[in-house]
Amino acid sequence: xxxxxxxxxxxxxxxxxxxxxxxxxxxxxxxxxxxxxxxxxxxxxxxxxxxxxxxxxxxxxxxxxxxxxxxxxxxxxxxxxxxxxxxxxxxxxxxxxxxxxxxxxxxxxxxxxxxxxxxxxxxxxxxxxxxxxxxxxxxxxxxxxxxxxxxxxxxxxxxxxxxxxxxxxxxxxxxxxxxxxxxxxxxxxxxxxxxxxxxxxxxxxxxxxxxxxxxxxxxxxxxxxxxxxxxxxxxxxxxxxxxxxxxxxxxxxxxxxxxxxxxxxxxxxxxxxxxxxxxxxxxxxxxxxxxxxxxxxxxxxxxxxxxxxxxxxxxxxxxxxxxxxxxxxxxxxxxxxxxxxxxxxxxxxxxxxxxxxxxxxxxxxxxxxxxxxxxxxxxxxxxxxxxxxxxxxxxxxxxxxxxxxxxxxxxxxxxxxxxxxxxxxxxxxxxxxxxxxxxxxxxxxxxxxxxxxxxxxxxxxxxxxxxxxxxxxxxxxxxxxxxxxxxxxxxxxxxxxxxxxxxxxxxxxxxxxxxxxxx
Numbered sequence: 001x002x003x004x005x006x007x008x009x010x011x012x013x014x015x016x017x018x019x020x021x022x023x024x025x026x027x028x029x030x031x032x033x034x035x036x037x038x039x040x041x042x043x044x045x046x047x048x049x050x051x052x053x054x055x056x057x058x059x060x061x062x063x064x065x066x067x068x069x070x071x072x073x074x075x076x077x078x079x080x081x082x083x084x085x086x087x088x089x090x091x092x093x094x095x096x097x098x099x100x101x102x103x104x105x106x107x108x109x110x111x112x113x114x115x116x117x118x119x120x121x122x123x124x125x126x127x128x129x130x131x132x133x134x135x136x137x138x139x140x141x142x143x144x145x146x147x148x149x150x151x152x153x154x155x156x157x158x159x160x161x162x163x164x165x166x167x168x169x170x171x172x173x174x175x176x177x178x179x180x181x182x183x184x185x186x187x188x189x190x191x192x193x194x195x196x197x198x199x200x201x202x203x204x205x206x207x208x209x210x211x212x213x214x215x216x217x218x219x220x221x222x223x224x225x226x227x228x229x230x231x232x233x234x235x236x237x238x239x240x241x242x243x244x245x246x247x248x249x250x251x252x253x254x255x256x257x258x259x260x261x262x263x264x265x266x267x268x269x270x271x272x273x274x275x276x277x278x279x280x281x282x283x284x285x286x287x288x289x290x291x292x293x294x295x296x297x298x299x300x301x302x303x304x305x306x307x308x309x310x311x312x313x314x315x316x317x318x319x320x321x322x323x324x325x326x327x328x329x330x331x332x333x334x335x336x337x338x339x340x341x342x343x344x345x346x347x348x349x350x351x352x353x354x355x356x357x358x359x360x361x362x363x364x365x366x367x368x369x370x371x372x373x374x375x376x377x378x379x380x381x382x383x384x385x386x387x388x389x390x391x392x393x394x395x396x397x398x399x400x401x402x403x404x405x406x407x408x409x410x411x412x413x414x415x416x417x418x419x420x421x422x423x424x425x426x427x428x429x430x431x432x433x434x435x436x437x438x439x440x441x442x443x444x445x446x447x448x449x450x451x452x453x454x455x456x457x458x459x460x461x462x463x464x465x466x467x468x469x470x471x472x473x474x475x476x477x478x479x480x481x482x483x484x485x486x487x488x489x490x491x492x493x494x495x496x497x498x499x500x501x502x503x504x505x506x507x508x509x510x511x512x513x514x515x516x517x518x519x
Contacts, residue, residue, distance in 0.1 A: 002167070062155065161297055171346050298310065
């Protein structure tokens, strides 16, 4: 794996100085650790350091030393506040990131936590790390108790290599060369002919069926661009330059950049090539994927934070909903280069590896687990795929029981997240079946109830209520239900209905009723 290069480093603030200077919201005390007097904050707490206006450049990575005196699950939110303020904003510009305790494995002793600049997403238009006014840490535990000891905070200047991090030799080492369909690759490897082995694997990539086709999933918050507009770099309603910066944020809105890096809009290009065979669409797809891979090597030693490229939810969204379509077009088109196809295979592997190490909770965990399963089903030739598949299916079975009430309602009580999880459970079920694997009867029955719930709350106009962070996903439920084979007229109050349209779901605390006009 190609490693980062540490160019320089320096101490920003020692643990002792932080204990003296920090402003703490919440309970805190000083404790002795290895002969030092350090700050111990009782969770939840906020620890803030003011700098006036300090230039951190050219440093681009925070290193926070942290100790959990006793085991607990929780998270650290890091905020860099700046002295600048974008026009129209109510507060100064800032950068934010989050990481979870005990990932990728249980913490024991002091932890050196890496928070690269790319993990800290901007709000407003801050000018890099040139005008930092304060540094804040919010610490929370899932149990509502526990403590954190803060040590030294350092700054590093780090140079990341171009992606992918995985070399050709490492890719060949990750293949199950005992498979009969990789005999040509194995023969070349055993003869020490790496280039021939990669060429043989490329031919394998182009001929093997990966995943069943799935429809394009447009991002609901932006007007979709046509394939020709995307070729002109008009993407998510923004006209981008010829050389794309994948961390650009032309409107200063966090969710725009996440949507940009989840690549759902790339499905339009893939579909245009499959429909027309026009090489310009495949070439543009090749250029975009190659550019994204080069600028976004997978994280090493950290969870990706809120980096739009590697935040674990964005990582999962790419694999679940957009990259399968891109891969289908890439396999078939001679205008999608062999090198980009091989590098894309490396990145599929990197996505699964990243999500095996780091994860979120609730609907994020469902998305991450479904993505691991998707990689395992798309690339069964990876040596780790059987482990990934087993792990993902175990996780999804567990989350179906933990997150979905017996009446079929997802525990966050948000129709938007409910529809998202139903879609993900369904995708996982279909993709596992494609490779001959079956989920339990309980999983299947509860999944059916999830779709019934969406029909249960659906209004005659095809929308449903949007409480609890449902956003504006008013019709997503209908799309999910339609893909499951239920007739659309049943969802909009016409024709024979699949279940009663009024009544109570006591475990979810949901009730619906029909007016005379709706009957």
